Amino acid sequence: MQRKYFRTFLLMIVVAVVAGFFVYPGTVLDKWSPWRLGLDLVGGTQVIFEVDMSSVASADRDQVMDGLRDVMERRVNIFGVSEPQVITSNTGDHYRLIVELAGIRDAAEAIKQIGRIAHLEFSEVEQTGDGADGDAGNIRYISSELNGSHLKRAQAVIDPTTYKPQISIEFNSAGSVLFENLTAKNVGKPIAIFLDGALISAPVVQEKITGGQAVISGQFTIPEAQNLASLLNAGALPVPVKLVSQQTVGASLGLNSLNKTMFAGLMGTLAVMLFMVIYYRIFGVFSVLALIIYIILNLAIFKLVGVTMSLSTIAGFVLSIGMAVDANILIFERSKEEIRKNLSRNTAIEEGFRRAWPSIRDSNISTILTSLILYYLTTGFVRGFALALLVGVLVSMFTAITVTRTIMRVFVRN
Amino acid sequence: MYIIKNKFIFLGISGLLVAASIFSIFYFGFRQGIDFAGGTLWQIQSENISGQEFLQEMFPESSVMPVEGGSFLIRMPEITEEQHQESLKVLQSRFSGLEELKFESIGPAIGKEVRDRAVWAFLAVLVGISLYIAFAFRKVSYPVNSWKYGIITLVTLFHDALIPAGMTAVIGYLGYGAELNTNFIIAILVVMGFSVHDTIVVFDRIRENLRLGIGKNEAFSGLVGRSIQETINRSINTSLTLVLVLVFLYFLGSPALFHFILVILVGTIVGTYSSICVASPLLTLWKRSGNI
Numbered sequence: 001m002q003r004k005y006f007r008t009f010l011l012m013i014v015v016a017v018v019a020g021f022f023v024y025p026g027t028v029l030d031k032w033s034p035w036r037l038g039l040d041l042v043g044g045t046q047v048i049f050e051v052d053m054s055s056v057a058s059a060d061r062d063q064v065m066d067g068l069r070d071v072m073e074r075r076v077n078i079f080g081v082s083e084p085q086v087i088t089s090n091t092g093d094h095y096r097l098i099v100e101l102a103g104i105r106d107a108a109e110a111i112k113q114i115g116r117i118a119h120l121e122f123s124e125v126e127q128t129g130d131g132a133d134g135d136a137g138n139i140r141y142i143s144s145e146l147n148g149s150h151l152k153r154a155q156a157v158i159d160p161t162t163y164k165p166q167i168s169i170e171f172n173s174a175g176s177v178l179f180e181n182l183t184a185k186n187v188g189k190p191i192a193i194f195l196d197g198a199l200i201s202a203p204v205v206q207e208k209i210t211g212g213q214a215v216i217s218g219q220f221t222i223p224e225a226q227n228l229a230s231l232l233n234a235g236a237l238p239v240p241v242k243l244v245s246q247q248t249v250g251a252s253l254g255l256n257s258l259n260k261t262m263f264a265g266l267m268g269t270l271a272v273m274l275f276m277v278i279y280y281r282i283f284g285v286f287s288v289l290a291l292i293i294y295i296i297l298n299l300a301i302f303k304l305v306g307v308t309m310s311l312s313t314i315a316g317f318v319l320s321i322g323m324a325v326d327a328n329i330l331i332f333e334r335s336k337e338e339i340r341k342n343l344s345r346n347t348a349i350e351e352g353f354r355r356a357w358p359s360i361r362d363s364n365i366s367t368i369l370t371s372l373i374l375y376y377l378t379t380g381f382v383r384g385f386a387l388a389l390l391v392g393v394l395v396s397m398f399t400a401i402t403v404t405r406t407i408m409r410v411f412v413r414n
Numbered sequence: 415m416y417i418i419k420n421k422f423i424f425l426g427i428s429g430l431l432v433a434a435s436i437f438s439i440f441y442f443g444f445r446q447g448i449d450f451a452g453g454t455l456w457q458i459q460s461e462n463i464s465g466q467e468f469l470q471e472m473f474p475e476s477s478v479m480p481v482e483g484g485s486f487l488i489r490m491p492e493i494t495e496e497q498h499q500e501s502l503k504v505l506q507s508r509f510s511g512l513e514e515l516k517f518e519s520i521g522p523a524i525g526k527e528v529r530d531r532a533v534w535a536f537l538a539v540l541v542g543i544s545l546y547i548a549f550a551f552r553k554v555s556y557p558v559n560s561w562k563y564g565i566i567t568l569v570t571l572f573h574d575a576l577i578p579a580g581m582t583a584v585i586g587y588l589g590y591g592a593e594l595n596t597n598f599i600i601a602i603l604v605v606m607g608f609s610v611h612d613t614i615v616v617f618d619r620i621r622e623n624l625r626l627g628i629g630k631n632e633a634f635s636g637l638v639g640r641s642i643q644e645t646i647n648r649s650i651n652t653s654l655t656l657v658l659v660l661v662f663l664y665f666l667g668s669p670a671l672f673h674f675i676l677v678i679l680v681g682t683i684v685g686t687y688s689s690i691c692v693a694s695p696l697l698t699l700w701k702r703s704g705n706i
Contacts, residue, residue: 048524050521091527243495244520244521245521245524246518247520248516250515256668257670260666260668261671263666264662264663264665264666264667268659268662271659271662272659275654311670312600315604315674319604319607322608322655322656325655326611326648326652329651329655330615333645337644358618359618362547362550362614363610363611363614366546366607366610367607369542370542370543370603370606370607373538373539373542374535374539377534377535378531378532378535380596381597382600
């Protein structure tokens with residue numbers, strides 16, 4: 001019998017060591033499955049946009065939201081943060097877009113850029129008066145059918161003669177035709193280019209342009225031209241959005257709280273282990289071993305599933321450590337009681353596990369219930385806490401019972 | 415058992431604490447966090463900020479608080495991103511090397527939603543746990559009906575949530591910045607999670623002793639007393655381990671979590687007390703008053 005348990009024990013140790021390598025940060029394994037850190041730990045920003053659906057018929061709103069999310073996802077990818085998140089939410093008649101950029105350096109710039117509509121429009125210019133007195137009221141802009149949705153590609157380039165940054169654009173086939181017609185109709189006249197309703201430039205058409213190539217020149221700086229080109233490539237937002245909430249954490253503050261919390265959590269866990277060994281002696285040593293396996297397995301699952309680690313996740317994790325220890329304490333106290341009844345050590349331990357089980361089961365089920373309710377009813381930080389707690393309790397039921405029992409079966413002799 | 419014999423003293427202490435907590439919640443009220451009430455919270459740091467007068471003048475409607483480590487926390491009604499950037503420029507030109515540690519701005523509508531959701535989730539958890547306890551103890555309906563275990567658990571959970579909440583109201587009133595916010599709700603849920611574990615362990619032992627029928631002639635209150643005695647080591651040791659972790663987190667952890675940890679710390683102690691000195695005595699009292 002003992003041999004069989006010994007094999008299980010070895011298997012657990014091997015699994016724990018492998019999981020330990022997987023969890024340890026900075027190894028090659030991080031490439032295909034990195035730690036995901038929340039913005040409260042690495043810095044970054046979370047913004048919520050209220051979507052203005054007033055101009056959209058209610059039947060089309062879900063579709064517009066999907067389109068909006070796609071554009072937003074393309075936009076946030078420009079900023080090169082790892083795993084940006086774009087989530088849509090709909091409560092009552094409020095449509096919202098939640099964008100999370102963990103680890104971003106210039107949050108202010110990102111917020112400014114991703115909230116822009118970036119609607120590009122080409123208009124004909126009709127000059128009704130002679131314009132000699134500089135009478136601007138005589139100019140009328142007539143929107144053409146050509147707009148940003150006809151773009152194939154936009155790129156920031158430097159004008160070879162003036163050395164000024166500008167944006168070269170290429171239309172798709174439908175756009176090329178429209179552009180050709182538009183230029184053919186307006187030879188010798190300007191065409192006005194609008195971005196979000198503001199006039200950027202109004203170059204005068206020299207001749208009909210075929211092939212769908214054009215250039216937007218304006219008073220751009222190089223970064224502005226680059227941003228604009230990226231935005232045009234990502235596409236315009238189908239409806240206007242308004243910033244209603246922002247949470248930005250500087251990287252240094254995040255790192256500071258991460259280090260402090262990890263250190264404090266580690267010291268606390270060590271103190272608990274020390275307590276267990278002092279109070280329960282050899283049983284305590286077993287529970288410490290089980291606890292180490294528990295911590296490693298739990299972290300491995302967090303990493304594997306891609307749970308975002310934030311302060312609330314750590315809080316949930318620490319709580320589940322407490323619950324894992326609690327299960328062991330229950331079992332040990334019970335076993336001690338049975339030993340006092342003059343049962344043999346092995347029988348007493350088996351009896352301890354058996355009798356402690358109903359309370360471990362009931363208390364853990366109530367915790368699982370709590371975390372499920374929280375997970376489905378809340379968003380954001382509370383949700384992260386609930387997920388960590390759920391994973392933690394499930395893993396702890398395995399380690400505190402199966403792992404501890406195997407260790408004890410292997411090492412405890414009558 | 416000492417606790418059952420002197421139950422009115424222990425219940426009295428709890429009653430006083432709960433009454434004081436309810437009083438302070440209604441009298442002092444809560445300072446609501448900006449994630450619930452909406453508003454802007456801005457934390458900036460620069461070695462060149464000597465005093466907070468300039469910040470106070472710049473944001474007249476704000477409260478400015480110096481934070482450990484040489485930074486300042488400014489709390490004010492919601493400002494827009496444009497206002498934020500303008501103010502940042504002014505501050506950067508005035509204080510060189512200014513660094514933004516944190517900027518949170520939340521609209522009142524969002525805040526209300528977050529708060530409502532948190533409150534609903536909290537209530538759902540309370541009801542869910544109580545129903546489960548009533549279910550788990552369904553086979554034990556003599557001498558106390560199983561739903562009474564559920565109700566008493568609910569009462570105990572309220573007790574454990576109210577006392578740290580009252581403490582938060584008092585600390586907030588004294589101006590140490592404790593708030594009703596998302597973190598607070600999480601902390602209370604942690605407390606409730608632990609408290610229900612404690613209560614279940616004691617109730618489970620009562621259930622077991624009833625089923626074994628060891629002392630069939632034993633009075634119910636005697637059996638409850640014995641069950642407490644048999645589980646008290648475990649209750650205290652478990653709380654002790656959690657208290658150990660929390661004390662380390664409180665003194666060594668991130669200052670952003672001070673109040674969070676404090677609520678859990680106090681709640682854990684209260685929760686252990688309540689499962690031993692409130693839940694079980696209530697069970698004997700209720701048994702006595704009704705025949706079922």
